[in-house]
Amino acid sequence: MRIYWQDGKITSSILDTKTAAGLGFFDGMHLGHQAIAAQVVELGASLRVTSVLVTFDRHPLSIVKPQAVPPLLTTPAERRRYMWELGIQAVAELVFDERLARLSPEEFIREVLVGKLNVAAVAAGEDFTFGHEGRGTTAFLRQEGRRWGIESVVTVPPVLVGGEKVSSTRIRGLLQAGDVEAAARLLGHPYRLAGPVIRGEGRGRRLGFPTANIGIEETRLVPRDGVYAVTVREMPVEDGEKPTGQQESVGVLSISSKPTFRGEGQTVEVHLLDHEGDYYGKHLEISFHRFLRPIRKFASSDELRKQIAVDVAAVRSLFAKGPPSSGSSFPAEKIYSL
Template sequence: MFDGVHRGHQALIAELARGARAAGATALAATFDPLPIQALAPGAPPSALSDAAERAMLLRRAGADAVVVFRFDERFAALGPDEFIDRIRGAGEVRRIVVGPDFHFGHRQEGDVETLRARGARDGFTVEVVRPVERGGAVISSTRIRNLLRAGDVADAADLLGRPYAVRGTVVHGSKRGRALGFPTINLALPRERLLPRDGIYAMWIEMGEGRFAAAASLGVRPTFGGGERVLE
């Protein structure tokens, strides 16, 4: 599903793009919206590293010519492996599918790489498996990045992502205490499912329109003012 589009995902997309260029084909990446955990366990703690628009942008930046976004819901989750492959093939003529070694798909993850290869032998497409990318002696994964962010280790998370972790939000009105002190702040409203780092003060960049500005961010419940809702400002 490419959540976060980390270095491992980028290597897979680079291989997809390389083969597509050589064959004169289109490199098409597929992802879900919402992410499976958001659809099947809506009350789960926030865990998303990216939304669908961000994933599409990052996948294209990694080398994909186009991105197809499948709507993930209970009906999609109930698809068997063959039905899942039919959905993928419905996005266009499939000549080659590139996946990781632990790729599973279909209802209860019943399909795997060998399932995909067997179907490819029947329907005329090949399957390429890309080795995982390691960093620091361990495989890069979205789960590993989530754990680093929850611990406040944004530097190591950025190393695995290949870029600083970023969030997008809507500027909303706050309590205006900073303005009264001569230091107005920007308050961001973020989707509930978006994973934020551990509470703290962070150096960051803000991108607004065409501008990019160095800034400091406070993430937490503002205990000086009695706590309350978690705020990013």
């Protein structure tokens, strides 16, 4: 287990402090997760204990049912960054291995929540389960927790958008359909991908629209192939949790296998408007704002060049008043009232 603290410390224990803990995997840190985090912050303040979100170093299905592991909406570092913005003081990242998966609900409470995390209060979604085969529920935790000094167990109701529950599964479906605007409404922020700039074939530069090719982790969800309006900012290579503070740039991003040039394999490449420079070796974060058009094969490079010019004009029009703020607006009072 590793404990990540908001001030940058990393420890192996909770440092002799009682905690209010939110439980979940928190992939995407969407509106439903934000409601849990807001409840944890409130519990921490009222009980004068440390607010902690308890999560895992990998998706639990990677051990329980490996063939069913979904593509991820966030990396652990990205999740932590969203958590800090919500006022969470520490993140406990448990190693999800076969031993942890075999713990009974009683053992999970005794060994992990009480023994390792000194939990005084818990908040979790109504569908959260824990322990071997998911037998533990918040109702069970409320009943058994009192024996171990857990004073309060809060079941956080689901957040509904458009009459449907906000969930990571629903967001994945929207992104796989290219509906990045609907996904952003459920996330509470634009969907983001980050990675190092890697060497490409240089075709964009020859067309007059140089691009930065982004290397994306295999575990991450890449939206549907297409052309998108995006904003881009540089991230420090050594720490994916903290952006440089540099202003976001506007860009046109393509996700495709380059059918015009008989490409093989999916590429993610972005043309930054009004920016010239060498981005190789840098780490860029992409925020998706709008799906512009599907990928199609063009009869010639000239036709493709003309279409890219149309795409650039569309993005300029969309961001005519400047790119949106790069920060995630996460006031706890607003989230908790959802």
